[in-house]
Amino acid sequence: MDVFEVVADDVRRDLLLALRRGALTAGELARTRSDVSRPAVSRHLRVLREAGVVQSVVDGRRRVYSLRPDALAPLATFLAALTPPAPPVPARALDGLDLEVRRTTRERRTAHGAAQQEESA
Structure with a gap:
């Protein structure tokens, strides 16, 4: 069975x-x-x-x-095949995320550069 x-x-x-x-x-x-x-x-x-x-x-x-x-x-596996796929996320919905990632990366670089300047001084 x-x-x-x-x-x-x-x-x-x-x-x-x-x-x-x-x-x-x-x-x-x-x-x-x-x-x-x-x-x-x-x-x-x-x-x-x-x-x-x-x-x-x-x-x-x-x-x-x-x-x-x-x-x-x-x-x-069979039940998963019956489940419809999630709808795609529109690109514009991710624009805010992209902006936040860039801002955080820039802040980290600035903070890291300031820390290196303090160490060398």
């Missing part, structure tokens, strides 16, 4: 959103969706784990799940 199929399910999306705040146990994740049974949450977690979107570590009798954001990169 690819990342697109994984996030197509609303329960799995909710589990991923819960994991973005940090690692959680299966029981803690089951409490995020009280309308879904614990066995169903476990099945969803298995799908997420097999798709590589989450990883799990056994800690005693508990299994702790954490998000693997890098596995969501194909989805992020």
